[in-house]
Amino acid sequence: MKIWEDEKQVYIRAAMERNTPEQNAALKERLERIDWSILEHIQRKETVNERGVFAPLEAVEVPEIEARRDEFKAAGQDTIRAGKVGAVLLAGGQGTRLGLDRPKGTLNIGVNRELYLFEQLFRNLMDVTDEAGAYVPMYIMTSNINHKDTVAFFEEHHYFGYPKDYVKFFIQEMVPACDHEGRVYMESDTEVAMSPNGNGGWFGSMVSAGLLDDIHARGLEWINVFAVDNCLQRIADPLFIGATIVSGCESGAKVVRKAAPDEKVGVLCTEDGKPSIAEYYEMTQEMATARKENGDLLYGFGVILNYLFSEKKLEQIADARMPIHVVEKKIPHIDLEGNMVKPEQPNGYKFETLVLDMVHMMDDCIPYEVVREREFAPIKNLHGVDSLDTARELLKGCGVTL
Numbered sequence: 001m002k003i004w005e006d007e008k009q010v011y012i013r014a015a016m017e018r019n020t021p022e023q024n025a026a027l028k029e030r031l032e033r034i035d036w037s038i039l040e041h042i043q044r045k046e047t048v049n050e051r052g053v054f055a056p057l058e059a060v061e062v063p064e065i066e067a068r069r070d071e072f073k074a075a076g077q078d079t080i081r082a083g084k085v086g087a088v089l090l091a092g093g094q095g096t097r098l099g100l101d102r103p104k105g106t107l108n109i110g111v112n113r114e115l116y117l118f119e120q121l122f123r124n125l126m127d128v129t130d131e132a133g134a135y136v137p138m139y140i141m142t143s144n145i146n147h148k149d150t151v152a153f154f155e156e157h158h159y160f161g162y163p164k165d166y167v168k169f170f171i172q173e174m175v176p177a178c179d180h181e182g183r184v185y186m187e188s189d190t191e192v193a194m195s196p197n198g199n200g201g202w203f204g205s206m207v208s209a210g211l212l213d214d215i216h217a218r219g220l221e222w223i224n225v226f227a228v229d230n231c232l233q234r235i236a237d238p239l240f241i242g243a244t245i246v247s248g249c250e251s252g253a254k255v256v257r258k259a260a261p262d263e264k265v266g267v268l269c270t271e272d273g274k275p276s277i278a279e280y281y282e283m284t285q286e287m288a289t290a291r292k293e294n295g296d297l298l299y300g301f302g303v304i305l306n307y308l309f310s311e312k313k314l315e316q317i318a319d320a321r322m323p324i325h326v327v328e329k330k331i332p333h334i335d336l337e338g339n340m341v342k343p344e345q346p347n348g349y350k351f352e353t354l355v356l357d358m359v360h361m362m363d364d365c366i367p368y369e370v371v372r373e374r375e376f377a378p379i380k381n382l383h384g385v386d387s388l389d390t391a392r393e394l395l396k397g398c399g400v401t402l
Contacts, residue, residue: 003031008183014336015189023190030192038175038324038351039182045326045349051282052272056298059255059268059367060243068243075245076238080132084221087136087235088206089121090305091150091228092143092172092196098382103146105228106153107379111392111402117231117379118153120400122160125235135166136236137218139211141202143172144194170209172196177331179348185333193333198352199227199305200322203314212315220311225355227305231391232377232398234306240368241308250310251275251362255301256372261288265302266356268367275365277303277356301367304376307355309362317361322353374398 004012012031016024041048065072079085095104105118122138129135142150151169154160159167174194178184185193197205202225206212215223222241226233234240237254244252253268266277278287283299290298328346335341359365370376377391384390392402 002028003034003036003184004028008181010183010336011186011333012184012192015186015334015338018189018338027190034176034192036176039178039184041324041326041351042178042182042349048323048325051278052276054276054278054283054287054299055270055273057269057275057365057367059301059369060247061369062371065239065243065369068246069239072239072242072246074242076240076242077132079222079241079245080128080136080236080238081134083134083219085136085236085241086215086218086220086223086311087125087138088202088223088225089138089140089228090199090202090225091118091140092146093228094146097380098388103142103150103153104379105150107388109231109379109388109391109395109402113402115400115402116153116157117228119157119160120231120395121228121233121235122162124233126162128234128236128238132238135163137166137168137214137220138162139206140167140169141172141205142169143196144174147171168211168214170206170211173201173205173208175351177329177333177348177350179331185331185348187332188334189338193331195329195331195350196352198325198354200353200355200358202355203358204318204322204353207318215311222308223311223314224306224308226307227378229380230304230306230376230378232375232394234370234375240306240370243368244308244366247366249362249364249366250313251359251365252308252368253303253359253365254306254370254375255303255367256370256376258297258300258302259372261297263302265304267299268301268303268359268365269299271360274360275362276360279356301369304370304378305355306375307359309358313362314358317358320361322361323357325352325354326350327352 091105093104107117175197177193187193264280266279329350330343331348332342377394378386379391380386
């Protein structure tokens with residue numbers, strides 16, 4: 001049965017009653033291209049969030065990294081020079097919370113001069129590539145909302161001096177949103193209400209965009225994925241890459257030492273013997289405050305969304321299909337009469353994959369400690385905690401002229 005033939009799908013059917021035959025023909029084509037099996041996850045929404053038994057995972061801490069600096073750096077740089085490392089920038093978001101009606105990466109983080117978030121990230125990357133004498137392919141994930149603006153911004157700024165041949169853009173896949181009964185919302189009479197498929201969907205989106213051929217043609221064996229909002233991200237870091245390779249692990253995660261037991265960060269640990277991330281709200285008070293004999297927190301290292309994955313393993317995961325999380329959200333839509341509704345309370349479900357599930361699908365993962373003040377300056381707000389203000393102070397502390 002076609003989705004529009006299902007009497008339960010009242011929003012789609014109401015829109016079709018208002019449309020012209022031509023509009024409906026185009027709408028049916030779009031509806032045919034959507035994988036509606038995603039709605040089945042509503043019945044399984046409780047089980048996907050069930051967690052196993054957590055246990056601590058020892059990190060490679062800063063003193064060890066410093067002691068083995070030459071070993072790690074040599075292994076990482078050799079891999080970069082051999083052309084085996086690629087990077088993925090997750091940049092699908094708009095800067096709405098920062099007062100921007102354009103891609104978040106276009107935020108000007110300078111004070112006395114223009115310095116864009118995208119620009120700073122590419123400067124961080126070029127610190128590595130200049131020293132290695134080899135470029136790292138950069139794949140930038142955008143969204144339907146910001147793709148054209150992102151590409152135009154890079155064109156306008158001449159890719160900030162990075163070779164255009166080494167930069168490719170792809171759009172994050174979108175999935176339908178529905179009400180609590182599984183009735184798909186409509187954004188307009190001719191468009192389904194869609195939302196991005198979560199931060200774990202980046203590799204699947206790359207595959208759908210046909211970029212697997214490019215990855216294979218370049219001979220990439222390691223992919224470093226990171227978020228746009230941390231302006232101190234050290235990308236394709238040879239020390240991190242080298243430490244992961246030397247450890248024999250198929251993935252690595254940059255982590256920072258928690259500032260306090262109740263800091264709101266996900267903690268890298270094991271779950272039923274496999275690497276995993278325990279979100280702060282999933283940790284018991286006992287877990288959060290437990291300490292080692294030396295006084296350090298037992299679960300003491302938080303992730304900063306900078307991961308290194310074996311490309312081969314990513315392909316295996318893509319074939320295995322990742323868990324789908326059903327998340328309650330506020331979803332703007334048109335009602336049965338065609339009037340726009342902007343809800344003030346959650347009114348339905350979005351379907352998301354999470355990068356923490358990618359980590360859990362790995363056989364092993366090395367937690368790699370970085371110094372917070374040097375590599376963690378997230379920009380979530382204009383002012384206050386994790387803001388443009390705090391990021392600027394941290395950038396200045398790292399010697400960046402603003």
